[in-house]
Amino acid sequence: MRYIFNYTFVLNLQGKFDSGLMLNQQSVAIARTLNEPILLGKALFNTGTSYSQLTRYEEAAKYYEEGRTLFANNGDSLLSARASDILQVLFYNIQDYGKAISYGEAAVKFLRTVDDPVGLGTALSNLGMSYVEKRMMKKAEDAYTESLTIGERIGNTEMVAAQMLNLGDLHMQKGEYEKLKPFYEKAIVLFKELQADQKVAAALRGAAVYHFYKKEFETARAYGLQSLEILNKNNLLMEKKFTLETLSHIYFALHNMKEGYAFLRAADVLADSILNDKIRKNALDIEAHYQSQQKELRIQQLESDKKISKLIISRKNTLNYLLIGGAASLLIISLLGYRNYRHKQNLHQQRIVELETEKQLTATEAVLKGEEQERTRLAKDLHDGLGGMLSGIKFSMTTMKGNLIMTPDNAQAFERSMDMLDSSIKEMRRVAHNMMPEVLVKFGLDTALQDFCNDINLSGALKVNYQSIGLENSTIDQTTAITIYRIVQELINNTMKHAAATTAIVQLSKTEEQLSVTVEDDGKGFDPVILQGAKVRPDGSVGRGIGWANVQSRVDFLKGKLDVQSAPGKGTSIHIELNT
16 A cells, blocks of 8 residues: 555656556555555545546545545544645635635634644635635635744745735735735745746736836836746746736837737737647547546446356356266265275274284283292292201301311311302392392382492492482382382393493482483493394394393383483483383
8 A cells, every 4th residue: 555655656746647546546445445444545535636636626526525534534633634625725626616615614723723834824825715716805815814924933935935925916806006016026035945937927927017006117027028938938828828918918008019919919829729728638538538438338248248148157057066066975975985984994903003012011011920920939939948958058067067176177178168158148148139129028119229229339340329209208019119120120230231331320200190210321322223123022032132122121011101312432321201
């Protein structure tokens, strides 16, 4: 919209009023769809201005009227007042002076209430011109005088000059020739400053009339000829006609009848030319209007023919549409049936996968439970059976020592045997403890892991820092506790065997919804891609990475998430999350 407004302004400056009108009409159509009254009002006024410049005043009035109503109804009183001033100029141009005065007075009434001196002074000047045409001379003089006062107060030279010329013309029409001089002389000076040649010529002609009235005919002639020279230079025909008539009167007064008649004939010829131009223009306007109407009629006829053709085609196509619609319906039904079938197949396949996964988890659970049961049995047999036997042997040998007489060598060998027996008992107890830590069953996962890490620290193989968070008053299912213990045990064993690490961290944390395990080391690290081959075969045997396969199967059994972060030379961090 802004582009159209700016571009039509440029077109108007170039005199391309038809192009400007076309664009402004487009802006009105766009504005009507936007539901923005003020924007529509501006578009309507721009279109009215295009019609006015084409002297199509009736169309211009319609657009101006609608725009002014929009401004008034939507609270923009200032724009409404300015619109009223434009409308008074329009009706002045079409010589409907009554309407011009009505709009002008409305504009002046509002503009007196706001701080818009330029707008008020302009509206007063335009209103004075309408008053003059209605012979309301006193009101015209008051309007011009007030506009002059405003122009002098705000330093608006153009406004002051215009009112000087208007007041001079007003006194001339009233026959008050003695008052003309100061107005026209001031107007001449100001319009020369403004380089407004047409106005300078009009003021010079007024000064010529004043001196003619004073019987100063030579001075009057000089002013008249100056006016004519400017008008000839600028080809201002209507003003030239008035000046030629004035000069004819002056030359008659100078008793130069030849020149007087010459100027009078020139004025008549020019008047005829202006009239012919006006008639020609009106004829062209009528012809253009007629052609426009004919074009609209042809368009309407074509639209009518097009509608009839469309109706015939529509009837012919109705059966085709019905047939196509039936075929499309069958196709849609078929597609929906196929989609339903595929959906059922997908659900069936998904159910099979879920059952397979459930089966694998059940098998894993059975294997892990069986493994833990066998570990428990072996640990008990070692501790209660073999452990008891070894303890009995040690007791018997200790008792025997007191009843034997041995040589120093035999005594030394006996002591070595007793030490080896003690070491065997400790190793047996360690193995039994690893297979099923008694502390895990009695005191829970937290204490068992603490003891496990302490045992590793005492061995000197690895420095392990154990941390637990949120396990003080929590209870963990025994199956879950044993599985987590085995996972940590396997991960720490892998660290000692393969990582070449010096320190490790084991962290166990629990919240209301989650249990997490983290094992980190400062070892040599590895590429996690190699873990992709660590898996259990369908026959139950384990592929490469048996330790990792045990970890992965236990995490799967607990339905947990496993994350491995490692790189060569960067150590390893393994994080496991379980929902509780």
